Amino acid sequence: MTLPKVLTIAGSDSGGGAGIQADLKTFQELDTYGLSVITAITAQNTVGVQAVHPVSLNGLNDQLESVFTDIKVDAVKTGMLVSADYIQSISTYIRDYNVNKLVIDPVLGSTSGSELTKNEAIDELKNSLWPLATVVTPNLIEAARMLGWASINTVSEMEKAVYQLHEWGAKSILLKGGHLPGGESVDLLYDGHTLTHFPMKRIDQPHTHGTGCTLASAIAAGLAKGNSIHDAVSMAKDFVTCAIREGFSIGEGSGPLNHSAYRHRQ
Ligand SMILES: Nc1ncnc2c1ncn2[C@@H]1O[C@H](COP(=O)(O)OP(=O)(O)O)[C@@H](O)[C@H]1O
Numbered sequence: 001m002t003l004p005k006v007l008t009i010a011g012s013d014s015g016g017g018a019g020i021q022a023d024l025k026t027f028q029e030l031d032t033y034g035l036s037v038i039t040a041i042t043a044q045n046t047v048g049v050q051a052v053h054p055v056s057l058n059g060l061n062d063q064l065e066s067v068f069t070d071i072k073v074d075a076v077k078t079g080m081l082v083s084a085d086y087i088q089s090i091s092t093y094i095r096d097y098n099v100n101k102l103v104i105d106p107v108l109g110s111t112s113g114s115e116l117t118k119n120e121a122i123d124e125l126k127n128s129l130w131p132l133a134t135v136v137t138p139n140l141i142e143a144a145r146m147l148g149w150a151s152i153n154t155v156s157e158m159e160k161a162v163y164q165l166h167e168w169g170a171k172s173i174l175l176k177g178g179h180l181p182g183g184e185s186v187d188l189l190y191d192g193h194t195l196t197h198f199p200m201k202r203i204d205q206p207h208t209h210g211t212g213c214t215l216a217s218a219i220a221a222g223l224a225k226g227n228s229i230h231d232a233v234s235m236a237k238d239f240v241t242c243a244i245r246e247g248f249s250i251g252e253g254s255g256p257l258n259h260s261a262y263r264h265r266q
C-alpha cells in the first residue's frame with residue numbers, strides 16, 4: 001500500500017496543539033503519510049510559549065538531507081522557520097528536489113505574542129521561498145506585518161492585501177480571517193485569476209490553538225492527494241471547522257483542536 005507523502009518543516013510544540021504535532025495529526029487523519037523536519041523546540045502550553053530552542057543549522061540540514069535523499073515527498077508544508085539562514089537552506093532543498101506542491105504558513109509569532117520567526121527573516125522568506133509556493137496562508141497580523149501596514153480590519157482591506165501579496169510570486173494566497181472582528185471569519189483565496197471567499201460563521205470557542213498550522217497541513221495533504229488548490233482549501237476549511245467545533249479544554253489557556261472530528265463528522 002502506498003500513501004501520499006507530506007513533509008512538515010516546522011517547530012515542535014510541547015503542548016501538542018500547534019506546529020509539528022498539529023501537522024502530523026492532520027496528515028494522519030487525512031490518510032497521508034507524515035514526515036517531519038524540526039526547526040526548533042518550543043517549550044509551550046495552552047497559556048503561551050515559555051522558551052524557544054532552535055535546532056542548530058547543521059541539525060536542520062541533516063534532517064533535510066536524510067528525508068530528501070531517500071524519500072520522494074508529494075507535498076511540503078512549512079511553519080515556524082526561525083531565521084534567514086534556515087529559510088535559505090530550506091529553499092535550496094525545495095528547489096533542488098523539484099518540490100512543486102508547497103504550502104507556506106508564514107508563522108511569525110504565536111497568538112500569545114512570542115516571536116517564532118525573526119523579523120529580519122521576512123525579506124528572505126519573500127525573496128527565496130515565497131516564489132516557490134503553491135499557496136501562502138498568512139493570517140491578518142502576519143499579512144499586515146509583511147506589507148508594512150498598521151492592521152487589516154475589514155474584508156475590503158483583506159481584498160487589497162491579498163492582491164498585493166500575490167505580486168510576490170506565489171501561485172496563490174489564502175488570507176485567513178480568523179482574527180477579523182465580528183461574527184464571521186472569512187478567508188480569501190486568490191490564484192491570480194479568481195478571488196474566492198470562504199465565509200464561515202465564527203465558532204464561539206476559546207480552544208483555537210493551532211488552527212493556522214492545521215489548516216495549512218490539511219491543504220498540503222489535499223494537494224498531495226492530487227486535488228486542485230481550490231478543492232484542497234475547501235476540504236481544509238471543513239477539516240479545521242470540524243476540529244475547532246470540538247476543541248479540547250486541557251489546560252488553563254487556549255486548548256488544542258480535535259483533529260479526529262473531521263473523520264467522525266456526521
Ligand atoms: N472562531 C473561529 N470560527 C471559525 N473559524 C475560525 C475561527 N478561528 C479561526 N478560524 C479559521 O481557522 C483558520 C485559521 O485562521 P486564523 O485563526 O486566522 O490563523 P492563525 O491560527 O494562523 O492565526 C482559518 O480558516 C479561519 O477562518
Ligand SMILES: Cc1ncc(COP(=O)(O)O)c(N)n1
Nearest residue numbers: 011018019110111209210211
Ligand atoms: C511551534 C509553533 N508553530 C506555530 C505556532 C502558531 O500557532 P497558533 O497561531 O495557532 O498559536 C505555534 N504556537 N507554535
